[in-house]
Amino acid sequence: MRILFFINHLADGGAERVAATLLNHLCEQHSVEAVLFSNKESTYDIDNKIHTQKIITGSNNKIINTIKRISRIRKTIKESKPDLIISFLTYTNIYVLLANVFIRRKTIVSEHNTLNRTKSLCIRIIRRLIYSTADKITFVTNADRQNFALREKSITIYNPATFESYANYTNRQKSIISITSYERWYNKGLDLLIKAWNKIAPQNPNWNIEIFGRMNNGKLPGDISYQNTERIKFSDWRNNIAEEMRTKSIFILASRFEGCPCSLIEAMSQGCACIVTNCQGGQKEIVEDGVDGLIAQNENVDDIAAKLQLLIEDEKLRERLSAGAIEKVKLLDKSAFFAKWDKLIDEVTAK
Numbered sequence: 001m002r003i004l005f006f007i008n009h010l011a012d013g014g015a016e017r018v019a020a021t022l023l024n025h026l027c028e029q030h031s032v033e034a035v036l037f038s039n040k041e042s043t044y045d046i047d048n049k050i051h052t053q054k055i056i057t058g059s060n061n062k063i064i065n066t067i068k069r070i071s072r073i074r075k076t077i078k079e080s081k082p083d084l085i086i087s088f089l090t091y092t093n094i095y096v097l098l099a100n101v102f103i104r105r106k107t108i109v110s111e112h113n114t115l116n117r118t119k120s121l122c123i124r125i126i127r128r129l130i131y132s133t134a135d136k137i138t139f140v141t142n143a144d145r146q147n148f149a150l151r152e153k154s155i156t157i158y159n160p161a162t163f164e165s166y167a168n169y170t171n172r173q174k175s176i177i178s179i180t181s182y183e184r185w186y187n188k189g190l191d192l193l194i195k196a197w198n199k200i201a202p203q204n205p206n207w208n209i210e211i212f213g214r215m216n217n218g219k220l221p222g223d224i225s226y227q228n229t230e231r232i233k234f235s236d237w238r239n240n241i242a243e244e245m246r247t248k249s250i251f252i253l254a255s256r257f258e259g260c261p262c263s264l265i266e267a268m269s270q271g272c273a274c275i276v277t278n279c280q281g282g283q284k285e286i287v288e289d290g291v292d293g294l295i296a297q298n299e300n301v302d303d304i305a306a307k308l309q310l311l312i313e314d315e316k317l318r319e320r321l322s323a324g325a326i327e328k329v330k331l332l333d334k335s336a337f338f339a340k341w342d343k344l345i346d347e348v349t350a351k
Contacts, residue, residue, distance in 0.1 A: 001030045001349065004082035004105075006073070006096050008089060009038035010046065012181060012214060012237050014262030015112035018159050019088050020044035025338050035076060037069065037092065043239055066095070073099035084108065084349055090118060090127060097130045106348050110138040112159075113259040114280045115147060117187070135348045140260030141282035155344060158282065159260045160337035161269045161329040163242040169271050169322045174207045176308070177248040177272065179263040181213035181237070189254035189277065189299070194232065196254065196305035201231060204312055212244065213237050245270035249318055250311050254296075254304055255279050260286070265332055268292065268325035273318035275307045286332075292324030 003026055010016045026032050027049045034052045036042075046052070055076065057068040073095055077085065085107045087096040093109040100107060109131065118124055128149060131137055137154040139145040145156045176197075180188040190211070197209055208231040238244070241263075245251065251267035251274045258281025265286065267274055274293040276283040277300075287293035294311065297303040311318050 001083045001345075002080065003030050003032045003345075004077065004080050004085045005032060005034045006085065006087040006092050007034070007036060008092055009036055009040040010034075010042040010044045011038075011040045012043055013184075014159065015088055015259070017044055017162060017262055018112070020046050021160065021162055021334065021337075022086075022341060023047070023050055025341070033080060033082075035073070043237065045239075070095050070099045074103065077103055077105060084345060086110070088112065090123070093134075094123075094126060094130055097133050101133060106351070107134045108136045108138065108344065108348055109134045110157075111144065111259070112140055114141065114257050115144050116280050117257050117259075135351070136344060138344070141285055143280070143282075143285070155340075157337065157340045157344075158286070158332055159262050159265060160334045161265050161332045162262070162334065163266055163269045165326055165329060166242070166246045166270045167323070167326045168246070169319050172249040173247050174312075175248045176207065176209045176250040176252055177245060177267070178209065178211045178252050178254070179213055179241070180211060184213075187256055187258075189256050192256075192299060192301055192304060193252060193254040195301045196308060197232065198230075199301070199305040200309045200312070204309075207231070207312055208233065210235055210244070210248070212241060242266060242270055245272055248272055250275065250308070252304075252308065253277070253283065255281065255283075256299060257281055258283050265329060269329045271322045271326055273311050273321040274325060275304070275311065277304070286328065288324075288328075291321075292328040293321055 007019050010020050023034055024047050027047045032050045034050055036054045055072045057065045059065045077100060082105055085105050087093045087109045089112055138157050139154060140159055142156050145154045180190050210233045212235050214237050245267050251272035253261055253264055253276045255277055257279045260282030264283055275296060276287050277296050277298040278284055279298040287295055289295040294307045296307045
């Protein structure tokens, strides 16, 4: 089978890691071509059997850019003649489906963020209308699948645990780890995390926070650059993030909204005691409060600080949550993820 796979880029993000994981699986059985729309350097490795091409439109005018991109996608589909098209992330999905309107190749589009992240009413309406032309839609949370109108076309596939589990909780550093980036700092609640840390840092002089991700050459976003960042270290993103996670005691995700956060699943697989917020997203479907993690109130700095302080003070609780997390990620094994995608592809292409 010939599969044409569209995604903006393969750098840094959780959805991008999932895409790379899926691409490497699909190329074992199918002829796969990946089409990217950004010159951003890929940070996730994909198999040499996968042919890649880039569609770079280069115009500063958004309308012209969109028209050119859709035209190039349409041309690529017609030339490739795929048996199946797979597309990841909202805007790419919309472009691909618009390009495919009169070609009508089999399509699966995949959402990887909570639907409410899209604030534009116009984009919401376009998404609702154009998604009706897809053969299947995948969501990473049951909540989003239930809230979207096209339930008969949709399926929930949680993101997989991509790292081998590490269950050893001994000799962990008194360190808290978080993952974000300059572009996503607001979504990920970086300002909330720093404010919460500043509330408890004075009484915990032996603890620190390390935040991984691309931070615009070390510059903090303007809204938080004025905040005290004592004992907060900002480190560049790295592919071997699992090695960092397994040395840290606590992982925290102070997000305002989420999809199905890969960084959380990765941290759980490495035995971190995890804290998330109850924002809209898949973390609430993954973490059971007090069993395999703690859930703080969304955008509540005091509660985030209290949950951090609780874990800092209680090593036994950290160990118990770590063990619970290791058990939970067994349900998110890659083999189950691949099996769901294989079944979905068979169903779509058999029609």
